[in-house]
Amino acid sequence: MQLTHIAIWTNELERSKDFYVKYFGGKSNEKYVNPKKGFASYFVTFEGGASLEIMQRTDITEEKNGGYIGLAHFAFSVGTKENVDGMIEQLRRDEYTIIGEPRTTGDGFYEGAFLDPDGNHIEVIA
Known part of the structure; x- marks a missing residue:
C-alpha cells in the first residue's frame, strides 16, 4: 500500500x-x-x-491553535542536513514561524519544524 x-x-x-x-x-x-x-x-x-x-x-x-486530536504534522524529506538548515533559514527570512530548530531527534532524524500559512505543523527532514 x-x-x-x-x-x-x-x-x-x-x-x-x-x-x-x-x-x-x-x-x-x-x-x-x-x-x-x-x-x-x-x-x-x-x-x-x-x-x-x-x-x-x-x-x-474556524481555525484551531495548539494541539488537538487529529493531524499532528507532516514532513518533507529535503535530502541533507544542509538542505534542512537552508530551508529553515529561508522560511525564517520569509517570516514564517519556526517551532523547532534543526537538530537530530531521538528517532534519528535530522529535522527542523515550522508553521505553514494556516498554522499546520510541518517538518523538513534529512
Whole structure:
C-alpha cells in the first residue's frame, strides 16, 4: 500500500497552494470548484507521487491553535542536513514561524519544524 494524499482545510486557498508550490516544488492541478457545496480545492503533487489536497469550503472557517486530536504534522524529506538548515533559514527570512530548530531527534532524524500559512505543523527532514 502507498499513502497517496493528505487533505488540509484552509481559509485562503490560493495562498496555501502557492506556499507548497514555492517552497516544496509541488505541481498543482487546475482548481476544482463545486459551487453547490461552496467547495474548492487543489491537489499539489510532490516528487515521489504523494499529494496534498488543499481544500476550502464556505461553512468550514474556524481555525484551531495548539494541539488537538487529529493531524499532528507532516514532513518533507529535503535530502541533507544542509538542505534542512537552508530551508529553515529561508522560511525564517520569509517570516514564517519556526517551532523547532534543526537538530537530530531521538528517532534519528535530522529535522527542523515550522508553521505553514494556516498554522499546520510541518517538518523538513534529512
